[in-house]
Every structure is written in structure tokens, then in C-alpha cells.
Amino acid sequence: MANERVDQSDSGENPEESQDTGLQEAWEEADRGDENIIHEGIQPLFGLLETAINHFATDVHIDPVGDQYLVRFRINGVINTHEKMPSEEAKRLLIQIRVRANIDITRSFTSREGQCKWLAEDQVKDIRVTTVPRNSDTSIHLRILSPPENLTNIEMLGLRDKDLEIVRRSLAHPQGLIIVGGPTGAGKTTTIYSLANTYDLESIVGVSIEDPIEFNIPYLRQVEVDSRHDFHMPDGLRALLRMDPDLLLVPEIRDERSALTTVRAAVSANFVLSTIHSKDAASAVEAFAFLSVPYNILGGSLRVIIAQNLVRTLCPACRVSRRPSGEDRALFERWEIPVPDAIFDANPGGCNRCDRYGFSGRTGIFEVVDVDQDIGNAIVEGSAQAELRRLFRQKGYGSIFKSGLDKVVEGTTSMPELLDLYWPEIGGAGID
Numbered sequence: 001m002a003n004e005r006v007d008q009s010d011s012g013e014n015p016e017e018s019q020d021t022g023l024q025e026a027w028e029e030a031d032r033g034d035e036n037i038i039h040e041g042i043q044p045l046f047g048l049l050e051t052a053i054n055h056f057a058t059d060v061h062i063d064p065v066g067d068q069y070l071v072r073f074r075i076n077g078v079i080n081t082h083e084k085m086p087s088e089e090a091k092r093l094l095i096q097i098r099v100r101a102n103i104d105i106t107r108s109f110t111s112r113e114g115q116c117k118w119l120a121e122d123q124v125k126d127i128r129v130t131t132v133p134r135n136s137d138t139s140i141h142l143r144i145l146s147p148p149e150n151l152t153n154i155e156m157l158g159l160r161d162k163d164l165e166i167v168r169r170s171l172a173h174p175q176g177l178i179i180v181g182g183p184t185g186a187g188k189t190t191t192i193y194s195l196a197n198t199y200d201l202e203s204i205v206g207v208s209i210e211d212p213i214e215f216n217i218p219y220l221r222q223v224e225v226d227s228r229h230d231f232h233m234p235d236g237l238r239a240l241l242r243m244d245p246d247l248l249l250v251p252e253i254r255d256e257r258s259a260l261t262t263v264r265a266a267v268s269a270n271f272v273l274s275t276i277h278s279k280d281a282a283s284a285v286e287a288f289a290f291l292s293v294p295y296n297i298l299g300g301s302l303r304v305i306i307a308q309n310l311v312r313t314l315c316p317a318c319r320v321s322r323r324p325s326g327e328d329r330a331l332f333e334r335w336e337i338p339v340p341d342a343i344f345d346a347n348p349g350g351c352n353r354c355d356r357y358g359f360s361g362r363t364g365i366f367e368v369v370d371v372d373q374d375i376g377n378a379i380v381e382g383s384a385q386a387e388l389r390r391l392f393r394q395k396g397y398g399s400i401f402k403s404g405l406d407k408v409v410e411g412t413t414s415m416p417e418l419l420d421l422y423w424p425e426i427g428g429a430g431i432d
């Protein structure tokens, strides 16, 4: 994440292994003539996806506009126009997509979903396809699914040294609950997989329950929720806990029963990693209370709360240096950070190295709270969000926004990028 452009082959043994297994499987499927595989012969679809993947896009949107089709990529979380495609070429593309993703062309009056694989010599990507009818035309969304980046290296997440130290300490005594909070798309899942991956998963019993499984992690027993067959998360969790796992991963808690089962598992000596939708560490505690988890059980099991968001990282080759403005200075001063002589903005025109975007990759900004006796007690007592937040600051744990300001000082990101996510004048969760 700190550098999404890290080559897969640099990111450790396990992902490489899973990549290889997946690749081999995909080639066997292709040799059997499986229709779901998009290989080099399928043009223009293969070529379009190849360009998107080379640009590290996560999504491709294809929409009819007049007599053309607009093709846009989402790169580093931002939509960029790739090209306007002549309608004839686009129609050929749409048919290829529908065949590969097994979407019934004759029933194009409702939104449809399918899945296929893009296969090159040395890599394979799962592609999730959604089609939406638009008058007589069709809009298509392709999601390029990638395993979380930098799985083996928690140092690459963007944690500050003292945060990393807290996380490492808790991983050395694997017991209790580590929660990762943040909004949608804040990199929470990548963080818990990276934490899980610090263990030798081959030598312990690690289980996870997911909805859906987006990528396979070697040696982790991953179970998928299947609501159509009445296999829901609380049932799955109970089944998994009967295996007496050393490590339980719950990538997303959505309902009350799962929340309580997950937290209880942590009380009974399992090591549990989970994420929850929240704005910061204090509101993550409240998110559990909303899901009817009693404060005493939560306070007794929580070890570390990590809250996070993602900012784009400036392209180091073309970022532009400037003196901090009066407003910038005021922000640094309010968060008690020495005002730097210079900070950096993105170059609007970019350069060759960043494909003219001015940014390359994204990195996490974090609030990491080590839950000690005092904080545990405050949670058990049901302290209000604002009170908890005050206690965290007293103990020296800075807000996500403050961690963002640190990244501005380092020149990793820009002030406008940070202010795009947070409005310091409003204050509250994530900021104060």
C-alpha cells in the first residue's frame, strides 16, 4: 500500500506461491477451453484490461455517451478517462465481456453480474463484471480483484514507528481482539491480512469467514458465507470456532450475532483480527456497542484499536515544493507539529514515471491505540466517544488527521489531499 506499484515478485514468498498456484490453475482451465478465461487472443478485451492492469487500475467503467463509449479507469481511488471508443469496437468488447462472464445477452433489461479471469503469461487476475442497462445500451463495470498488496510486510502499510511498535508487541502475544476501523475503501482488509500474514500460517490453525472470499491466502482456512443456501456468518463463525483456531479472521462484522460471537471468541483465549466501519478508534468502540456488544465484554477483550484511512502518495519524481501557507502553518501549530520549511504538492501535469497523474500509489494514515488497563476500564464503564478520545490523546495516541499531517511533513502526501478527506474546522472523529 505504501507503494502499490511494488512488483508482486518483491512482496514475499506466500503471495508469490498463491499467485503461482492460481496461475497454473488458470492455464489448465484455458487449455481445457474454459470460456471464462480472457486470453491474448480475445481482442480488444484482453488489450484493454492489460492497459488497465499495467496502470494499476482497480476498476474499468464503460458507458455509452452519444454514439461512442466512454472508457474510464479508477486509479489510486480516482476516476480517469482512458479513451472514447467508437461504438462498433465497444459493441465487440461488450459481447466478449458478456460471453466470458457468462451473462445472458438476451436478458439485458436488468442488472447482471458475472466473473471471469484475465490471463497473461505470468499473471492472472479475477475480474468481477456488472452490467447495467441504459436505454437501448449497456454500461459495464469491471472490478479487477487483486490480493492485498505487501501481504508479508506490515512495515509497508504506512504505520509510524511507534504505531508499528504497538502492533508488533500485540502480535508477539497473540491473544484477544485487534480491531481495524475505518470507512469503506480505507484499506482495512489489507491491514488485517498483513497482520495475519506475520504468522507462519502453515504451523498454526488460522481460519477466516468472508463474504465473499476475494483472494486466497495460503494455509488460511477460508469459509465463504452463502446466504442463498442459508449459511450465514453467525453459523459459519460457530462452526469455525469448533475447530479451536489459534487465529480467527473476520474481515467484516455486519450483524449483532457475529459481533458478539467474534468478541466472545477473543475473550476465550483465541486471537481475533477483525474490521468494523468507523471513523476513528473511539467510534470503533461505539460501533460495537451499536451492534449490542456489552461494554464489559469488549473492554475485557480488546488489545489494540487501529483506525485508518488512505491518502494518495505524491510522485517523488515530480512533486512540487512550496512554503507552507498561513493556513497550513495554523494546522501544524494546532496539532503541535513543528512547521516545516517546505511542503509538497502534486504536479498537475505529472511526469512519465507517474503516467501524468502526479501521484503514485496510496498509503495509510492511522490512529493506533494500545488498550491498557485504564483504557480497558474506560471502555467497560461505557465512556462516551468524546471521553475516550480525550483519554487516547492524554496517553499520547494522535488522531488519523495528525498522522496525515506527519505524512505532509515527510512529503509523502499533500495538504490538499488530506483536506479532501478531513475538514479540521469541523473537528470530531478522525480529526481531534
Ligand SMILES: [Zn+2]
Pocket: 315, 316, 317, 318, 319, 350, 351, 352, 353, 354, 355, 356, 358, 359
Ligand atoms: Zn510524476
